[in-house]
Amino acid sequence: MSILLKTKKIFKSFGGISALRGVDLELYSSEVLGLLGENGAGKSTLMKVMSGVYPKDEFEGEFSFQGQNCHFKSVKDAEALGIIIVHQELNLFQELTVAENIFISHFPIKSGMLDVKSIEKKSNAILKILGVDFDAQTKLSDLTTGGQQMVEIAKAISKDVKVLILDEPTSSLSNLEIQKLFWVMRDLKKRGVGLIYISHKLDEVDQICDKILIMRDGQSIYAGEKSSINRQELIAHMVGRNINDLYPLKRKKRNPQTVLSVKNWNAYKFSEKRLRVKDFSFSAYKGEVLGIAGLMGAGRTDLLLSLFGHHNYKTSGDIFFNEKKIENKNPWQAVNNGFALVTEDRKKNGLHLDFSIEDNIALASLPHLTVKGCLTLSHYQNRILNLISKLKIKLSSPELPVKTLSGGNQQKVAIAKWLMTSPQVLFLDEPTRGIDVGAKFEIYSLINQLIDEGLCVVIASSDLPEVVGLCNRVLVMREGQLAGMLEGAENSDHNIMNLAFVPTQGNHHEKNI
Amino acid sequence: MKKTFDFKKFSTLIALFILFIILAIATKGDFLIPRNLTNLSLQISINALCAVGMTFVILTGGIDLSIGSIVALSGIIVGLSQVNLGWGEWGGLGSFMSLLLAILVGLLVGLINGLLITFFKIPPFVITLGMMVIAGGLALIASNSSAISPMSDTFKNIAKGFLPLGPSSFLMLAISVLTLYFFYKKFLQHKEKKTTTSAYLSETVLISISIIIPFYAYSSDRGIPIAVLILSFVVLAALFILHKLPLGRYIFAVGGNEEAAHLSGINVNKVKILAYLFMGLIAGLSGALLTSRLNSAAPTAGALMELDAIAAVVIGGTSLSGGSGSIVGSLIGATFIGTVNNGMDLLGIDSNFQMVIKGFIIIVAVWSDSRTKYK
Ligand SMILES: Nc1ncnc2c1ncn2[C@@H]1O[C@H](COP(=O)(O)OP(=O)(O)OP(=O)(O)O)[C@@H](O)[C@H]1O
Ligand SMILES: [Mg+2]
Numbered sequence: 076m077s078i079l080l081k082t083k084k085i086f087k088s089f090g091g092i093s094a095l096r097g098v099d100l101e102l103y104s105s106e107v108l109g110l111l112g113e114n115g116a117g118k119s120t121l122m123k124v125m126s127g128v129y130p131k132d133e134f135e136g137e138f139s140f141q142g143q144n145c146h147f148k149s150v151k152d153a154e155a156l157g158i159i160i161v162h163q164e165l166n167l168f169q170e171l172t173v174a175e176n177i178f179i180s181h182f183p184i185k186s187g188m189l190d191v192k193s194i195e196k197k198s199n200a201i202l203k204i205l206g207v208d209f210d211a212q213t214k215l216s217d218l219t220t221g222g223q224q225m226v227e228i229a230k231a232i233s234k235d236v237k238v239l240i241l242d243e244p245t246s247s248l249s250n251l252e253i254q255k256l257f258w259v260m261r262d263l264k265k266r267g268v269g270l271i272y273i274s275h276k277l278d279e280v281d282q283i284c285d286k287i288l289i290m291r292d293g294q295s296i297y298a299g300e301k302s303s304i305n306r307q308e309l310i311a312h313m314v315g316r317n318i319n320d321l322y323p324l325k326r327k328k329r330n331p332q333t334v335l336s337v338k339n340w341n342a343y344k345f346s347e348k349r350l351r352v353k354d355f356s357f358s359a360y361k362g363e364v365l366g367i368a369g370l371m372g373a374g375r376t377d378l379l380l381s382l383f384g385h386h387n388y389k390t391s392g393d394i395f396f397n398e399k400k401i402e403n404k405n406p407w408q409a410v411n412n413g414f415a416l417v418t419e420d421r422k423k424n425g426l427h428l429d430f431s432i433e434d435n436i437a438l439a440s441l442p443h444l445t446v447k448g449c450l451t452l453s454h455y456q457n458r459i460l461n462l463i464s465k466l467k468i469k470l471s472s473p474e475l476p477v478k479t480l481s482g483g484n485q486q487k488v489a490i491a492k493w494l495m496t497s498p499q500v501l502f503l504d505e506p507t508r509g510i511d512v513g514a515k516f517e518i519y520s521l522i523n524q525l526i527d528e529g530l531c532v533v534i535a536s537s538d539l540p541e542v543v544g545l546c547n548r549v550l551v552m553r554e555g556q557l558a559g560m561l562e563g564a565e566n567s568d569h570n571i572m573n574l575a576f577v578p579t580q581g582n583h584h585e586k587n588i
Numbered sequence: 589m590k591k592t593f594d595f596k597k598f599s600t601l602i603a604l605f606i607l608f609i610i611l612a613i614a615t616k617g618d619f620l621i622p623r624n625l626t627n628l629s630l631q632i633s634i635n636a637l638c639a640v641g642m643t644f645v646i647l648t649g650g651i652d653l654s655i656g657s658i659v660a661l662s663g664i665i666v667g668l669s670q671v672n673l674g675w676g677e678w679g680g681l682g683s684f685m686s687l688l689l690a691i692l693v694g695l696l697v698g699l700i701n702g703l704l705i706t707f708f709k710i711p712p713f714v715i716t717l718g719m720m721v722i723a724g725g726l727a728l729i730a731s732n733s734s735a736i737s738p739m740s741d742t743f744k745n746i747a748k749g750f751l752p753l754g755p756s757s758f759l760m761l762a763i764s765v766l767t768l769y770f771f772y773k774k775f776l777q778h779k780e781k782k783t784t785t786s787a788y789l790s791e792t793v794l795i796s797i798s799i800i801i802p803f804y805a806y807s808s809d810r811g812i813p814i815a816v817l818i819l820s821f822v823v824l825a826a827l828f829i830l831h832k833l834p835l836g837r838y839i840f841a842v843g844g845n846e847e848a849a850h851l852s853g854i855n856v857n858k859v860k861i862l863a864y865l866f867m868g869l870i871a872g873l874s875g876a877l878l879t880s881r882l883n884s885a886a887p888t889a890g891a892l893m894e895l896d897a898i899a900a901v902v903i904g905g906t907s908l909s910g911g912s913g914s915i916v917g918s919l920i921g922a923t924f925i926g927t928v929n930n931g932m933d934l935l936g937i938d939s940n941f942q943m944v945i946k947g948f949i950i951i952v953a954v955w956s957d958s959r960t961k962y963k
Contacts, residue, residue, distance in 0.1 A: 386850060410853035424847040429911060430840070438841055439852040441834035449832045492852070 076103045078142070079238055079269040080125060080158075085136035087120055087129065087293075089479065092471050094120040095134070096293035102238065107260060107270045109284030109301065111313055113511045114483025115469045117293040118273050119163055122240050126160035127153035140238070154180075157237030161227050161244050163273075163482050163509070164422055167215055174198040174211035177230045201229045204262075206255045220247040220420060221371040228256060232263070239263060240271045243482070245279060246508045247419075249371040249537060250572075257283050275483075275511050277306060278540075289313055314513035321516055322544030323523050333398065334531040335359040335500050340392035342381035351377035351388075353555040359500070359533055362526045366546030367535040368571045374555040375535035376419050379502045383416045384409045396500070410439060415498035417489050419505045419535075425489045428478040432470060433459050435477050435488055440496045462491040467517055483510045490518070494525075501525065503534045507541060519545055539568045551575050593787035598794055600904060600920045603953065605797065607924065611931040618934055625805035626813065630747070630881070632926035633815040634874050638893055639900035639918040640819075640826050641870035644863040646901050647830075649843040649910025650705065650712035652864065655871040655897060657723035658697050659890030662690040662875030664727045666743075667736030667885025676740035683743040690876035691869055697723055698868015702861030720894070727887040737884035747880035749814040756811035760803045767799055815877060822870065826915050829866075839863060843910025900925055903953045924953065 080102040087095040094117045102108050110118050124134050127147035138145055140156055147153050153160075167176050178194045185193070198211035207225050209218060215226065224247050231239060241260075245253045260270055260283060274280055280287070280301075287304060289297040289312045297304070297312045304312075311317050335358065342352040351374050359365045367375050381388040384403040394401055396412055403409040409416075418425040426435050436459050437444055437452060444455045452459075463473060466487045470480060477488055486509060493501065503522075507515045522532055522545065536542050542549055549566050551558045551574035558574040561567075611619040618624060638655055645652045666686045669675045675682035697719065704715045738744075751759070771792055778788040806812045830836035838859045841849040850856050874893075879885045904921030906913025928949055932942045 380851075383851070405855070406851055407853040407855055416851065418848075418851060424845070424851050427841060427844040427848055427911070429844055434837065438837065438849075438854075441837055445834060450834060450837070 076105055078102070079104050080138065080140055082121075082125065082138035083136055085121065085124055085134060085138065087117075087124060087134040094293055095124070097136070098290060098293065098295050099298075100138075100288055100295065101298075102269045102271060104237075104267045104269050105264050106285045107264060107272050107283055109280045109287045110271055110273045110290065111275075111280065111287060111309065112290035112296075113313055114509075114514055115481035116290040116313075116511075118290055119242055119481065120293075121290070122160055122242055122271065122273070125153070125238075126150060126158055126240060128160075154234060157235055158240070159231045159234050159236045159238070160240040161231045161242060163242040163246075165220075165223055165227060167223055167226060169214075169216040171215055172211065173202070173209065173213050173215060173218075173226050173229075176215055176226055177201065177211075177233050179230075181234065197233065198229065201233055204232075204259060205229055206258075207252075219372045221249055221252055224248055225252060225256075228259070232259065236263070236268055238269045238271070240273075242273045243275070243509055244272075245274060245276065247371075247505070247537075250539070252371070253279065275509065275515075276538075277309065277512070281306075291315060310512050313511065316513075318512065318516050321512065321519070322541075323516075323520050332361045333358045334361045334396065335533075336395040336398075337382065338393040338395070340378070340382070340390065340394075342377055342388045342390045344377075344387050345389055346387070351555050352381060355392075355552075355555070355557050357550055357557065357560070359531045361529055361531055363547045364522060364526060364532045364534060364545055366542040366549035366566075367533065367552060368537070368539070368542045368549050368575060369552035369558075370575050371537065373552040373575065375552055376504055377555070378552070379416060379504050379533070379535055380418075382409075383414060383502065410496060410498075413499035414502065415439070415493035415496055415500070416502040417493055417504060417506055419508070421485055421489045426477050426485060426492075428485075429476050431474050432463075432468070432477050432480070432488055433473040436462060436473075436491045436495050439492050443496075458495065459491075462494055466491050466494075466521065467514065483514055486510055487514065487518075490521075499530060501530055501532045503532065503536075505536055505538075506534060507536070507538065515541075539571060542566075542571065543568060592784050593790050596905075598791070599956075600917060600924065600953070601794055601798065603956075604920055604924050604927065605794075607927055607931070608801075611927070611934070615931070615934045619931060622805040622809040624930070624934070625801065626809045628926060628930045629802060629805070629816050630813050631930060632923055633747075633813070633819045634877055634881075635893065635896045635900060635926060636819055636919055636922035637822055637870050637874050637877070638897035639904070639922040640822055640915055641867035642894075642897040642901050643904075643906055643913060643915055643918045644826070644830075644839060645712070645867050646898075646906055646908060647839050647843045647910055647913055648860050648863045649846065650860065650863065651716065651898070651908075652701065652867050653713065653716040653894050654697065654701060654719035654723055655867065655874075656890035656893040656895075657720045657727065658694050658868060658871035659875040659878060659893055660727040660887055661697070661723045661730070662693040662872040663879040663885040663889050664731045664736065664887055665693050666690045666876050666879045667739070668730065670739045670743060671736050676738075676743065679740065680742050683740060683746065686743060687746065687873075687876045690879075691872040694868040694870070694872020694875065695865060696868070698865045698871070699861070701868065702864035705864065706857035706860050724887075731885065731887045733887060735884050735886040739880060739883050743880055744883050745814070745880075746818075747815045747877040750811040751814065751817060753807070753811045756806055759812065760807060764799070764803070767795070771795075815881070818873070818877070822873075823915060823919065826866075830915060835859065835862065840911055844912070896925055897922075899950045903950065925950075 078101060080100065082098060082100045084097040085095050086097055098121055112118050123129055125138060127150040130148050131146045140158065174194045177198045183190045183193055195211040202211060205225055205228065207222065209222060215223060224244060228244060244256065248256065264270060272284055284301050287299060287301050288295060338356050340352055340355040341350055343350045355378060369375050381390050382394065382403060384405040386405065394403060401412050403412060403414065422428060441450065444450060444452060459473065468487045469484050477485055490506065507518055510518065526532055534546065543566055549561045549571060551561065551571055553575055561570050642652060666689065669686045669689055675686055701716055701719055704710065705712050774788060777783060830839065838854050841854055842856050842859050846856060878889055900921035901918045902908060903924055904917030906917060928946055932945065
């Protein structure tokens with residue numbers, strides 16, 4: 076085992092706000108270093124420093140690769156040494172094929188022309204290692220978010236890699252995909268690659284990491300072997316206090332007053348023929364957390380978006396709200412009906428990243444923030460500030476653009492935006508993706524507080540412990556249909572997975588019906 | 589943290605002042621004569637109007653290439669109403685009706701643009717390009733390819749007239765008092781240590797100069813031009829819509845991220861249609877003003893006006909991809925372009941050369957703006 080990366084007292088600040096305050100990190104070959112820390116601790120920033128995103132003059136301190144001091148001017152310099160990063164946010168081109176995306180930065184050229192054949196062949200080989208079910212010619216926009224994430228990983232390992240940095244790679248992957256990723260990681264490890272693995276999912280950290288580095292407020296708090304620290308200590312280091320029970324007590328029995336009831340819901344996208352949601356019926360009660368589980372691509376997001384009136388979907392079926400038939404033909408109708416939807420992909424359709432934090436929080440409730448038709452945000456400053464402190468959003472000023480926040484804090488802004496509308500039905504699509512343990516705990520407590528206030532919360536999540544730990548009832552979706560409903564003691568990982576998987580008959584897959 | 593001087597925000601204004609100084613020297617002071625400055629503001633006002641409308645459209649992530657043709661078409665309609673319908677003999681009422689008619693024509697074309705763009709989901713570039721050709725053709729048909737003149741005296745007065753010196757002085761005094769009050773409030777903020785001294789001083793000086801120059805010109809010449817009053821009114825209305833109404837936020841939101849805007853419960857189509865309507869209204873109004881100023885309606889009158897408007901908006905710092913920008917920036921941009929034109933006229937530069945130079949200046953202006961932005 077030889078040392079690959081070593082940083083010495085790295086400092087980095089963004090216009091007066093310091094993100095890194097002298098972190099030290101060491102990475103050896105053939106090991107997986109788990110990098111943990113709260114949202115905004117500076118994990119991504121540190122990784123960006125080491126992968127050349129921030130050139131030499133934009134930070135202070137030094138780091139070396141295999142004993143040589145590094146002075147990167149750009150990402151290219153880092154890649155030349157074999158330091159490859161998979162960023163927290165996807166950086167792909169929706170209109171290109173998988174193969175073109177994988178080789179976008181290192182196209183092989185044959186007699187002056189793009190060698191499409193060879194990139195497709197190479198891509199397919201990598202995709203096979205990753206064990207995905209699409210091929211190199213697929214257009215990227217046809218993939219699920221999980222599939223796209225796998226393409227990011229394929230892109231990274233298609234290069235000559237010595238250090239692989241994975242910044243929350245699994246936040247949109249299914250369990251199966253995660254296992255495949257781990258398999259690939261172990262293989263890289265055997266070949267002497269050093270890996271840095273950032274995640275908020277402690278179970279995964281348990282499975283894959285050899286060493287742990289915990290960061291808080293831009294500093295290293297703990298570094299050592301994984302085996303020498305237990306879960307409790309780990310969390311305590313991360314958040315600076317003890318959290319004993321991640322999932323707050325489930326509220327006992329709902330009062331069975333139906334708030335939302337959906338009958339025979341069908342939805343397909345205008346752009347394709349396939350039904351995304353098929354004959355789906357369910358009810359949600361006042362003061363309960365209803366979970367929607369299922370594999371990636373089972374149609375959970377389609378269900379929520381179509382119920383919310385998103386313009387890409389053609390739908391049929393009925394929605395009853397407090398026993399009254401209503402229509403959500405478009406999102407503004409849905410908002411007026413008391414619905415709210417926190418989307419799965421905040422960069423794509425959840426937030427305006429360039430706009431300020433306060434403008435984002437206010438955006439869905441503007442009609443209610445007026446006096447005589449004129450906007451009077453200053454009157455509502457207090458409500459916005461209350462939400463910011465209720466959700467413990469870590470920021471230096473609400474006037475700064477959302478994009479300056481760490482991933483987890485952006486997610487909280489997205490939730491705050493919808494709480495601002497005082498909804499009665501709250502749809503949450505992967506609400507805790509990329510959120511640290513402390514913040515998860517806060518969001519769970521918040522959800523409980525909301526259902527105590529009589530809200531009806533519907534959560535689509537691929538985080539099984541979350542669905543099991545938080546929800547009163549769970550609907551399991553499979554290929555757009557309701558595969559079953561689990562309640563009370565039946566609500567377990569095992570039962571959910573059993574329902575979620577497609578019963579296979581021989582090698583006949585019922586995929587594309 | 590104290591606010592420091594926002595160079596990015598004021599860079600175009602500073603560039604404009606530098607241009608003023610260069611022209612003042614090159615023309616040995618002729619440029620700064622009140623009469624010339626007043627004429628300059630008359631020349632600028634129509635492009636500035638169009639730039640304000642274009643800002644709305646570009647903020648939503650769109651573009652409108654048809655405004656030159658709308659200007660021509662509405663101008664021709666005005667000419668027809670004044671000359672052929674005889675509204676020219678009806679004095680003030682006739683002028684008012686012609687003006688209204690021009691605005692209606694603009695609104696109609698804007699509405700059609702908006703509806704086509706939202707319902708057929710065809711890119712604004714294509715729709716408004718088509719509309720540019722259609723409305724241009726209609727202007728030629730309606731006018732039989734020839735200019736129409738003359739307008740009535742009252743109508744001519746709309747764009748050529750002045751508010752008499754008395755009321756002008758009163759109005760300028762009132763605005764000065766308001767500005768001083770604004771400076772005073774800024775000063776209080778400054779004392780609360782929210783801004784640095786240099787930031788406070790530079791902002792105060794820059795704003796003062798931008799007020800003093802036109803006020804000096806108007807008060808020592810013929811008073812405030814009516815066209816400038818109309819422009820000010822439209823600018824105030826635009827600022828009100830953009831910053832005081834939810835619609836304003838929606839315009840930014842649609843341009844910033846259309847999908848997220850849709851899912852925030854914003855009626856994206858409505859917002860876009862309103863933006864093109866506003867643009868149409870302004871183009872119609874500009875058509876009337878141009879006809880009034882030239883005392884003649886020509887079917888080719890609005891040629892290339894859309895390009896000047898787009899250039900003004902972009903020089904003013906509004907992003908062509910939508911979601912960020914400002915009305916005041918576009919005003920400064922329009923003033924910049926107008927000043928370049930005026931200065932080159934004064935210097936007696938051949939008009940064909942003027943085009944080439946102007947093109948270069950636009951490129952340099954936008955380039956340096958994007959440099960300061962991404963630094
Ligand atoms: N471009 C930027 N401009 C201003 N501040 C920034 C910028 N990028 C990051 N920051 C700030 O730096 C700090 C560290 O952010 P970073 O993204 O590294 O956190 P993180 O540990 O990766 O968090 P998460 O788990 O949420 O992804 C945060 O306070 C964040 O607001
Ligand atoms: Mg991060």
